[in-house]
Amino acid sequence: MRVVIAPDSFKGSCESPAAAAAIAAGWRRGAPGWETVTRPVADGGEGTLHALVGSLGGEIVCLTVTGPHGQPVGAELGLIPADGPGGSVTGVVEMASASGLHLVDPTPASAAAATTYGTGELIRAALDAGAERLILTLGGSATTDGGVGMAQALGVRFTSATGGGLAPGGAGLHDIATVDLDARHPGLARCEVIAACDVDNPLHGPRGAAAVFGPQKGADPATVRMLDEGLRRLGEVCGSFADPASPGAGAAGGLGFAALAFLGAELRSGFELVAEAVGLATAIAGADLVITGEGRLDTQSLGGKTPVGVMRLAQAQGVPVVAIAGDVSQGSDEAIAAGMTAVFSAAPGPGSLQEALDRVEEDLSRVAESIARVWSAAAGR
Structure with a gap:
């Protein structure tokens, strides 16, 4: 039995x-x-990293990365070894570990400035460790920066009309004029990225990341409008890389869009992804x-x-x-x-x-x- x-x-x-x-x-x-x-098992939200490592073996590495407001925070990265000779390492990144709502005091200012840069640092660490497969979970975010911070940590360069950089978080998205992917982390070229996503919201608009999820992150109506306009601008500049209307593009404050556009990710149901993996x-x-x-x-x-x-x-x-x-x-x-x-x-x-x-x-x-x-x-x- x-x-x-x-x-x-x-x-x-x-x-x-x-x-x-x-x-x-x-x-x-x-x-x-x-x-x-x-x-x-897990549904792709918080706890997914421990579920996967617990089922498949491997190790959890503790790192210090950039938190939502630029502060150093402790975060976890899962590294699951290959099953046999010639197999590849799988990295597991929970975006909430580095960029989660539990790391901030939700206010309009917090909602406007929170960045996913630390999530990008975790992805970079996984790539540096040789990961050729990456599972990224998109739940529990404090951020509405469209994943720009994550992309910047991986070498994507965003510039304003004056040639300068952007303010951190969603507040800086309005100023995006150009994007340059030439310096992206070379490990992304060999890495399959799967993002766990259990929402179907687009990047911007009435059902977008700011309108639907911004209030729970501390955004008041004026901040929601500002963030939505910034996400719209991000979609205009980067629409050739991914469709802002894609189901799930609005997940984790637009990190779903960035995963599609800059990581070449496939968005999958969280539970289905975990169940298949284990x-x-x-x-x-x-x-x-x-x-x-x-x-x-x-x-x-x-x-x-x-x-x-x-x-x-x-x-x-x-x-x-x-x-x-x-x-x-x-x-x-x-x-x-x-x-x-x-x-x-x-x-x-x-x-x-x-x-x-x-x-x-x-x-x-x-x-x-x-x-x-x-x-x-x-x-x-």
Whole structure:
């Protein structure tokens, strides 16, 4: 008998590799005769780097890079070695690690000036380490600079009408007159770039990066208009490299557009990208049960978050799926109606949020052990 354990992170408390390990440990106590296969997964947002490295091996390198406001920040880069001789290193960059909203105090000034330069420094480090494949995640940004900072860190040169440089962030986009790609990092010529993107917004306009996502980054209406005009200018100057109207061009404050234009990236669904990279469908084939989970299973989960993605892969192969979540109060009925076999709460009873966060691995292990005892008993009949 074989169980595949494929949770997302329990945000604020437990990354997906640790969650998978805790569930597996509990399952082995409850059903010691079963084979446990762990495949930590993510949806392309924060936690994707740890999910991929946790599933595929490799290392996480800690670097100091330029933060959204030019300050030095600690950030992580994943490097996954080749499977065999002649294979290539895969770099994993979470843009939020260097340029994320959690690194700023969201205000109109912050929204206008935040830069993706540090994300470009992480990409440069991956290329310098020999990466010939790069996975770039586009969630959680503090920025609306159209990815210009990232491109500058990789050698792309933007100039104003006077021949000078640009102000950092989205505030400088209005002044772009020319762009020169001749000095781009040479590693980009040999590197396949895949960007994890779960939005379909264009670069600018009513559904663009500034209008839709700017307010949550601190932009007031005047700043939103200024940023949108700057993104429009970026699209005019660089439209020969990529279409500003492409679905996903507006992801991460326009970093999706820059990934298309300056990295030659392919934009992919975050969960599908991670599931493919870790071989989740192959792992599920022939399994007897799949366990997934996340911090909160709610109605948003049914819109394509990790547990539902795992469930659909399992359904396609006729394998039952059980979900464990910290909070199931607003999504369990809908998840079961959609095809989830069962949904369990990790919480043992009433308590504070902090208590739940502090003991999440212990609770996951305990619940998994209970499920294993019941499931193996039923299977033995």
